[in-house]
Amino acid sequence: MIEVGQVLVHEDIVNNDFVCNLQKCKGICCIEGDAGAPLNEKETEILREIYPKVKPYMTAKGIEAIEQQGTHVIDADGDLTTTCVDGNKECAYVTWENGITKCAIEKAYELGEVDWKKPISCHLYPIRTTHYPSFDVLHYDRWHICHDACTFGKELSVPVYKFLKDPLIREYGEEWYKELELAIEAL
Secondary structure, three states: OEEEOOEEEOOHHHHOEOOOOHHHHOOHHHOOOOOOOEOOHHHHHHHHHHHHHHHHHOOHHHHHHHHHHOOEEEOOOOOEEEOEEOOOOEEOOEEEEOOEEEEHHHHHHHOOOOOOOOOHHHHHOOEEEEEOOOOEEEEEOOOHHHHHHHHHHHHHOOEHHHHOHHHHHHHHOHHHHHHHHHHHHHO
């Protein structure tokens, strides 16, 4: 583990390569899994607030799921997550462009409708965060559906932490990211 401020970063985030390859995977991570994307309490409030502005970019079945279940749910493990369509597969906020999944929240963000890009857990993937009262632990989530991202990352020689520079800065700040880079260089 690499300690940067109040965050422990698993070395797999440094030693493994990763670059999403949407042309190959089609964004399957947004429609597979056993629950929606993890959320924190603040994000549930944001989802409630921005839903009317995001709704025009959602699919009919995504809207139906939100109207029936709410903008977020508590999953079987008791965690806050995005609402899913048909139980626990496809995120209700998924939309499609040219056969590739896109987040309706992110689309509304890109068009200037909202000022929040998407849940941080989505933006940080394949990093998953475990929050403790006085520190966070960042670990690399290996999922077989991301094989093409691992291969593409290796071809381009882009480690996970570099691929996820923007969301890491979004979550922890630019100074923190610079400290992470210095800690990695010192290894």
